[in-house]
Amino acid sequence: QKKELEEQERIERKLLRKKRSEEIYTKKTGIVEIAAQLTVKEFSEKIGVPVSEVLASLMKNGIMATLVQSVDFDTASIIAEELEVTVKQEEENLSSEDLLKGDLSALLVDDEENLKERPPVVAIVGHVDHGKTSLLDAIRKTKVTDGESGGITQHIGAYSITKNGKDVTFLDTPGHEAFTSMRARGAKTADIVVLVVAADDGVKPQTIEAISHAKSAGATVIVAANKIDKESANLDKLRGELSEHHIQVEDWGGTVPMVPLSAMTGQGVDELLEMIFLQAEMMELKANPKRLAVGTVIEAHRDPSLGPVATVLVNTGTMKLRDQFILGTTWGRVRSLTDEDGNKLKTVPPSGAVRISGIDDLPNPGDIFQVLKDKKEMKVKQAEIEELKLKEKNKSMGVTDILQSIKAGNMKYLKLVVKADTTGSLEAIQQALDEIGNDEVKAKIIHGVVGGVNESDIIMASAGQ
CATH class of the missing domain: 3.40.50.300 (P-loop containing nucleotide triphosphate hydrolases)
Structure with a gap:
């Protein structure tokens, strides 16, 4: 009788495990967003299909994988199609390094089908x-x-x-x-x-x-x-x-x-x-109005009642009240959206410009504004940015850094601002520089004019780095 009870308990446990498994793995309907890289286990949970079925489908396509092995989006989309699940790639956040450099290019990439005229x-x-x-x-x-x-x-x-x-x-x-x-x-x-x-x-x-x-x-x-x-x-x-x-x-x-x-x-x-x-x-000109907003700071100042405020141009996506965001080396949550006529807005579409409040500290013109999905992402970005700020403090690009950058293959053009005392000298210098160069690096004149060196030339030279 004791053995019968034990057997009964074992069957019940097995049925319970099966029930839980079925609850976890309910095949998803509609469009499922997945990351550019994810493990087989994560993929299985995302699409609601048991791991055994995912592994079998991978094997059928000539891929021997384990639970913790990563698969890219292209592979995942093929497997998902076979398992009759529709997937799309999640929007990627900009790396903290690119965020501080102000490199928008990676953020503006989008599927053609999502783009609307702006x-x-x-x-x-x-x-x-x-x-x-x-x-x-x-x-x-x-x-x-x-x-x-x-x-x-x-x-x-x-x-x-x-x-x-x-x-x-x-x-x-x-x-x-x-x-x-x-x-x-x-x-x-x-x-x-x-x-x-x-x-x-x-x-x-x-x-x-x-x-x-x-x-x-x-x-x-x-x-x-x-x-x-x-x-x-x-x-x-x-x-x-x-x-x-x-x-x-x-x-x-x-x-x-x-x-x-x-x-x-x-x-x-x-x-x-x-x-x-x-x-x-x-x-x-096109942008995706349905994604999380990405923008650029036009100007910023401290308001006596609102604290730090910034005018942001929305490059893509739609900005909304209470959006959590990273902004250059600072962050915050959108507390108010105000247009040039003083109207309070709830949303701002691509190419719209708006003054926002709710910023932790004053940003700089040209800083990138990026809305994040949740608090978890915000905390990760904050930690990364604080670390990078410490590294970048008082850092400048000297001749040694430029030579190392050329040697590493990171610099294809050495951008120059040329100033001369006469138009004849300027022309001669420009011609000479145009002839300098090799397969590793070439000289590129971004500004050439007669006159003394001023602060504006220094700012322009820094833009060329």
Whole structure:
């Protein structure tokens, strides 16, 4: 009788184990998100299929695996298809190293099927007193005349307008240093750069600097020939001066559009907006609005009542209230979202610009904003960033570091800023540098101009590292 009881208990335990196994392994329906790399056991639990079935399917495909062996997404997707489960790859977070470097490229990769059209992001740059601010004001007026709420109630460094049912976001980046600082962190901020040049004054030192910034950023350039209402305006002279700096306008057989306008009278402003929309259409700008938000800091300051606040341009994804995020070397949870008109928002789509609060410390222009899934991810990122901050403290790239980087194959181009005393000297130096190079590394001039070395040149040189 004792043996019968023991046998009964053994059968019951076996049935209980089987029941638990069935509860754990209930085949998932719909789309299951899995990591780029995961173990066989993790994969089995994710898709709700017993390990034995997963191992059998792997074996059928010529893969001998164990429970703790890792499989990549491509392999997992083939096995999942055989087991009649639909899987997709989880969005990957940026490594803390890339996050601090400001390298957005890895984060912006997405499946074509998830991408939707997004508005263009436009930066307006130019020489001081050439009418950049007046042009921004003239564009703001078109927002009012289109029947939208008029008047910018607060300066957030970016704003959006809608023209003929199309949206565009403008970045107000006063001073070239701010623009270069973003470049120094490798942040992809603007799709299109509008280069404002006064038709009565022509190309000036800061115009040349702005051209270098735009080219270095890889942005599409549109020339806005301002002040055409003045008698001294000379468009042919301007075209010639621009061509000397490798800006060949369409009127002269080049590829760069030039729009003559007057910010003072409003003449040509609508044509400029139409040209921006045309260029954007040709560029086929897209982003995934359904993923966790990724963005770039435009500017930041301390608010007396809100603490650290930052204007963030959303590069992809949709930003929401209470999102947990990493922002450069700091972090936080979105407490408020405010647009340029002072409106409180709940969500911000791709290419939208918004002021956020709820930041632990003040970020820098160009820092990357990345929303994280949960507190666990947040803690891991915080620890990694704190460790990297200690390593990076007071670290700079000297000649020895550059040579080691070339030797390791990490540097293919040595980017240079060239300054000379005369145009003749500058041309000779540039030609000589163009001829230097081998299979390991080549010299690439990112900015060349006559004059003494200034702080802006140093910032631009740091952008080239």
